[in-house]
Every structure is written in structure tokens, then in C-alpha cells.
Amino acid sequence: MPLKPFNRHVVLSPVEREVQEKKSTILVPDDYIQNKVPYEVYKVIDVARDCEKITDTHVNRHVVVNNNMIEEIKVHGITYYLLLENYIYGALY
Numbered sequence: 001m002p003l004k005p006f007n008r009h010v011v012l013s014p015v016e017r018e019v020q021e022k023k024s025t026i027l028v029p030d031d032y033i034q035n036k037v038p039y040e041v042y043k044v045i046d047v048a049r050d051c052e053k054i055t056d057t058h059v060n061r062h063v064v065v066n067n068n069m070i071e072e073i074k075v076h077g078i079t080y081y082l083l084l085e086n087y088i089y090g091a092l093y
Contacts, residue, residue: 001045001076001078002045002080003046003073003075003078003080004010004046004048005046005047005048005082006048006049006050007048007050008048008050008051008084008085008086009048009050009051009082009083009084009085010044010046010047010048010051010054010082010083010084010085010088011044011045011046011047011080011081011082011083012042012043012044012045012063012065012070012081012083013042013043013045014040014042014043014081015040015041015042015043015057015062017040017041017074036067037067038066038067038068039064039065039066039067039089040064040065040067040070041062041063041064041065041092042062042063042065042081042083043059043060043061043062043063044058044059044060044062044063045059047057047085048060048085050087051085053085053086053088054088055083058091061091061092061093062088062091062092063088063089063091063092064089064090064091064092065083065087065088065089066083066087066088068084068091069084069087070082070083071083
């Protein structure tokens, strides 16, 4: 069951990126989590009708977004990623 966004929200899907494993010369605890980058690339899945800058023409396009503002929502076992349209930096063409 797809989620239809409202109130200027955009439904996104994370884009897989290559993970480069770095060997550290500094010892850190096993449960240490490295900070996330402040921005990431996502694929636009759906757009609220009241969005002004992001429209249906952006569906299936990749966009660069503010990673700290992504809302991860789990409904009926499905994970959705929502973001207000003003936290999208731009589209990749």
C-alpha cells in the first residue's frame, strides 16, 4: 500500500552508494558509529500536490537532500522516507 504524501512532503527512496572501507590506525570501540554525511542522494517516489518547487516531473529523479531532516516512518512493515520539499538541495540530471 503506497503512502500518498500531503502538506508539502516528498516520499523518497535511498539510493545505494559505494561504501569505501577505510582502515583506521586509531583504535575505536566496536560499537562506534561514524557520523553520517550531511547530505545524501535519494530517488523521488511521490510528491504532495501542494508542493511548489518539486512536482510530478521529478518522480524517479535523483535529488540531493539534507540527511538530518529525513523522517523514517514504518507502517505495516514498510519503511517510508519523507522530507519537506524545502530540504531538497537540487536534482541530478
